[in-house]
Amino acid sequence: MSSNKPLKVGMIGGGGGAFIANPHQKAIHFDGTRKVHSVALHPDPKIAMDEAAAWPYPVKGYESYDAMIAAQKDLPKEERLDYILVVTPNFVHFDPVMKALDAGIPVVCEKPLTIDFDQAKQIVAKVKETNVPLAVAHTYLGHWSSWFSRWIVESGLLGDVRWVDSYYLQGWLASKLEDTGQTQAAWRTDPKRAGASGCGGDIGIHALQQLRFVTGLNVTKVSAHLECMVPGRPIDDHFTVYGELSNGGKCLVRASQICHGHKNDLGITIAGTKGLLRWNQEDAESVTICLPDQPDRTYWRGAISSNDGFLPEIPEWLLNEPTIPSGHVEAFHDAYARLHREFEKDVRKFNAGEAWDCDGSKYANVHDGRMGLAFIDATVASSKNNNAWTDVDLG
Numbered sequence: 410m411s412s413n414k415p416l417k418v419g420m421i422g423g424g425g426g427a428f429i430a431n432p433h434q435k436a437i438h439f440d441g442t443r444k445v446h447s448v449a450l451h452p453d454p455k456i457a458m459d460e461a462a463a464w465p466y467p468v469k470g471y472e473s474y475d476a477m478i479a480a481q482k483d484l485p486k487e488e489r490l491d492y493i494l495v496v497t498p499n500f501v502h503f504d505p506v507m508k509a510l511d512a513g514i515p516v517v518c519e520k521p522l523t524i525d526f527d528q529a530k531q532i533v534a535k536v537k538e539t540n541v542p543l544a545v546a547h548t549y550l551g552h553w554s555s556w557f558s559r560w561i562v563e564s565g566l567l568g569d570v571r572w573v574d575s576y577y578l579q580g581w582l583a584s585k586l587e588d589t590g591q592t593q594a595a596w597r598t599d600p601k602r603a604g605a606s607g608c609g610g611d612i613g614i615h616a617l618q619q620l621r622f623v624t625g626l627n628v629t630k631v632s633a634h635l636e637c638m639v640p641g642r643p644i645d646d647h648f649t650v651y652g653e654l655s656n657g658g659k660c661l662v663r664a665s666q667i668c669h670g671h672k673n674d675l676g677i678t679i680a681g682t683k684g685l686l687r688w689n690q691e692d693a694e695s696v697t698i699c700l701p702d703q704p705d706r707t708y709w710r711g712a713i714s715s716n717d718g719f720l721p722e723i724p725e726w727l728l729n730e731p732t733i734p735s736g737h738v739e740a741f742h743d744a745y746a747r748l749h750r751e752f753e754k755d756v757r758k759f760n761a762g763e764a765w766d767c768d769g770s771k772y773a774n775v776h777d778g779r780m781g782l783a784f785i786d787a788t789v790a791s792s793k794n795n796n797a798w799t800d801v802d803l804g
């Protein structure tokens with residue numbers, strides 16, 4: 410029998426003015442069925458404990474993530490953490506994820522899953538060995554409109570996918586922000602802490618996962634340009650990848666951090682043999698479908714009918730998904746909440762000894778995480794080799 414008690418989440422990272430821990434903890438608390446229970450907020454043990462004591466609601470603080478994970482084995486099963494959330498910079502993903510899996514604790518890890526492809530393969534092997542649920546926090550897959558777009562492609566309405574343009578444009582690193590000591594810019598522009606690709610590993614990977622999730626296709630081969638537009642930066646801030654898709658189609662996966670005026674401009678255009686689909690996360694409540702010689706149709710979350718004479722019959726799980734009526738706008742936090750909500754379902758099944766899914770249809774799983782790093786690995790190799798066509802290791 411599964412329990413209805415809120416799941417207890419242990420959060421690794423989040424102190425010292427961290428960025429993404431804050432939206433995550435909101436998303437965890439969104440439904441009242443999960444709560445942040447324990448925290449290891451900082452690499453410095455004293456700061457970690459001080460910040461835990463000052464946290465706006467009661468949490469159990471630990472001096473380190475090692476201490477948090479180690480403490481679990483001495484607790485009765487019902488008092489243990491139900492899952493761990495890793496929201497540290499990229500170079501502090503591998504170690505806590507491996508330790509949590511070894512301790513049998515499910516994990517939500519921020520993207521990219523690891524700092525390099527080799528570590529990602531080790532985590533895949535560990536998940537296989539331990540059989541513990543793992544999610545990678547590719548936020549934007551949590552939009553209802555991403556699920557709807559995926560279903561549209563699957564339904565065949567667009568025909569065969571011939572071309573995809575998947576992009577993520579930002580402007581916040583258009584000057585050398587890292588020289589001001591800005592924390593998030595500092596580690597993102599340091600290959601030792603971010604990984605071999607800066608812009609690609611940070612946001613190009615979101616564009617890749619949007620493409621993979623919505624089309625169900627892989628990028629099999631890449632010709633990549635990883636460029637640094639801001640002088641003196643040791644890592645790419647501009648990432649352009651021409652690719653081949655697993656169905657023979659072509660794609661562009663592009664990202665940039667030097668485009669003034671673009672904030673979090675993630676979007677996708679999918680051109681099929683029969684029609685086209687367009688979506689942008691800054692306007693994430695709707696999806697536009699264009700068929701030849703017909704007016705463009707825009708579908709909104711919560712405002713579609715099961716049979717409008719145009720769409721194939723829409724499954725119940727897509728129709729009934731709305732959390733609030735359309736017009737009350739959902740955005741980033743809702744997308745994160747949807748990922749935690751779906752992961753919760755798998756964790757509750759795992760806790761009850763039942764079969765769980767983690768199949769990548771609602772949130773990115775360990776295989777998706779590995780594919781992200783395989784893609785980055787291939788783009789780095791291609792770019793170093795005069796943009797030569799390079800195979801992506803599909804496993």
Ligand SMILES: NC(=O)c1ccc[n+]([C@@H]2O[C@H](COP(=O)([O-])OP(=O)(O)OC[C@H]3O[C@@H](n4cnc5c(N)ncnc54)[C@H](O)[C@@H]3O)[C@@H](O)[C@H]2O)c1
Binds near residue numbers: 424429497499546
């Ligand atoms: N999915 C998304 O949309 C999205 C958005 C932003 C960031 N991210 C990812 O989230 C991660 C964190 O990014 P951020 O911008 O929040 O970084 P940040 O620098 O703002 O925060 C990192 C946090 O990790 C903590 N930390 C570092 N080492 C630690 C350790 N050994 N033990 C405990 N805590 C430790 C820091 O104290 C800080 O609280 C990155 O992997 C990034 O790629 C994802």
